[in-house]
C-alpha cells in the first residue's frame with residue numbers, strides 16, 4: 001500500500017510525506033523547497049519531491065490522506081463560538097472564518113488542487129481528523145505498545161487539546177477540549193503581544209522566559225492549575241481597533257517589534273512560559289490517570305515547547321516519553337498517512353522513529369556541479385568529520401551540509417551550522433556574525449550519546465532536540481555557549497548507528513579537545529527556512545560570517 005500524507009490548511013507549515021507498506025520513506029515541508037518560511041500554500045513541491053524520491057507515479061498511489069477534516073467543520077465550530085460568546089463577534093473574525101471556509105470548500109480541502117496539478121488518480125482521497133492525525137504521528141512512531149497520547153496545538157478544526165489511549169496498534173479517543181480553550185492560542189497571542197510573530201516565534205518567548213522573574217499574574221487569561229486548564233479566550237481575542245486591549249490594560253503597552261526588550265517583557269515571558277508548563281503538566285497528568293499508562297506520547301505545536309517537555313520528563317509522572325519531532329502541523333502528514341491501516345479493525349504499523357533524516361539529499365556530483373557553476377574554489381576531502389573537527393577546535397564556524405535533510409524544525413546534523421561550545425563568546429559570535437538573531441536565544445548542543453550522561457542530569461536519550469535538560473553544575477563552565485542562563489540545554493544525543501558521520505565528527509572533536517559536544521544550530525539565516533539545496537547552502541554561507549562550508553565531500557573556505 002502506498003499512501004501520500006499531506007498537511008494543507010492554508011494556515012501554516014504545509015508538508016507532504018510518503019508511506020510505503022507501513023514505512024515512512026520520505027517527508028518534507030513545503031517551506032524548504034519554496035523558501036517561504038512556514039509556507040501555507042498547497043504543498044505541490046513537497047508532493048512532487050515525495051513522488052520523485054520514491055519513483056512513484058500518481059497512478060500508483062492507493063490513498064491520499066489530508067491531516068484535516070473535510071472543509072466546513074472548522075467554520076461550523078467558529079459560528080458556534082460566536083453564537084455562544086466564546087469568541088467576540090467582530091467584522092475581522094467573521095470575515096476571516098468565512099473566507100477561509102469558502103477557499104477550502106472551493107478546493108475540496110486540497111483534493112481538487114491535487115488533481116488539477118497532478119492529474120486524475122484512482123487513489124482514495126481521505127480527510128483525517130486533525131488531532132487524530134497528530135495523535136497517530138505521536139503514537140505510531142513511538143514504538144510503545146501502550147501509551148497515553150496527548151495532542152496540544154493552537155487549534156484543529158474544533159479541537160485544542162485531546163487525549164487518546166494507544167494500545168496494540170490502535171488509538172482510542174478519550175477526550176477533547178475544544179478551541180478556543182487552547183494553550184497554543186494563549187501562547188501565540190502573548191507571542192504577538194510581545195512583538196514577535198505568532199505560530200512561528202514562540203521559541204523566542206520560551207528563550208526569553210528564564211531572564212524574567214515571577215510576579216506577573218495572568219489568571220485573567222488562563223487558569224493553568226485547573227483540571228483541565230481553562231483559557232479565557234474572549235479576553236485574549238480582542239483585535240481590530242483595540243488590539244490586545246485586555247492584555248494591555250493588565251500588562252502595559254504592547255511591545256513594538258524589533259524594539260528594546262526590557263524587564264517587563266522578560267517578566268511577562270516568564271509568566272507565559274510558567275503558565276504553559278503548569279497547564280501542559282496538568283493535561284499530561286490527566287491523560288495518565290485516564291489511560292492508566294505512564295508511557296506518554298506528545299504532538300501538536302505546543303509539544304514543541306522543549307522546556308515544558310523537559311519538566312514532564314523529570315516530573316516523576318512518566319516512565320517513557322516520545323515527542324513527535326515534527327510536532328507542529330508539518331507532522332500531521334506522516335500521521336494522516338497511517339490512517340488507512342486502521343481500516344476494518346486493522347493495526348498501525350508501529351515503527352519507532354529513531355531519526356528525522358527523511359528529506360531530500362544531493363550526491364557529490366550534484367554538489368560539485370553547483371560549486372563549479374558558482375566558480376568557487378574548493379577541495380575534496382578524504383575525511384570530512386576529521387577536517388570539521390580540526391576546524392571547530394580552532395574556533396571556526398562551519399556550515400555542515402550532509403546526507404538527507406531533517407524533517408521537522410530542528411537541524412540534527414544534516415543542515416547545521418556548527419561551532420565550538422567551549423568558547424564563552426561563541427554564542428555572541430554566531431548570533432551576530434551568522435544567525436543575526438536575538439541575543440537571548442540559546443544554542444543547542446549535540447552530544448555523543450554515550451557521553452550525554454556525563455554532562456546532563458536528564459534527557460540522555462534525546463535524538464530530536466525537543467526536550468530540555470539541566471547541565472550538571474560542574475560542567476556548565478566547560479560548555480558555556482550551549483548552556484542557557486538557567487543552566488538548561490536542549491540536547492541532541494547522536495547515535496553512531498544512526499548518523500555515523502556526525503557521530504564521528506563529535507568523536508574527532510572530543511579526541512582533540514576532551515569535550516564530546518558540538519554547538520549545533522540550523523543552517524539558515526534569521527527569518528529564512530533551513531537550506532535545502534547546495535545552492536541554498538552556498539548562498540547562505542556567503543551571506544554570513546561562517547568560516548568554512550563542508551558540503552558532501554567538499555570544503556569551501558573564505
Ligand SMILES: [Fe+2]
Nearest residue numbers: 153155300329
Ligand atoms: Fe495542529
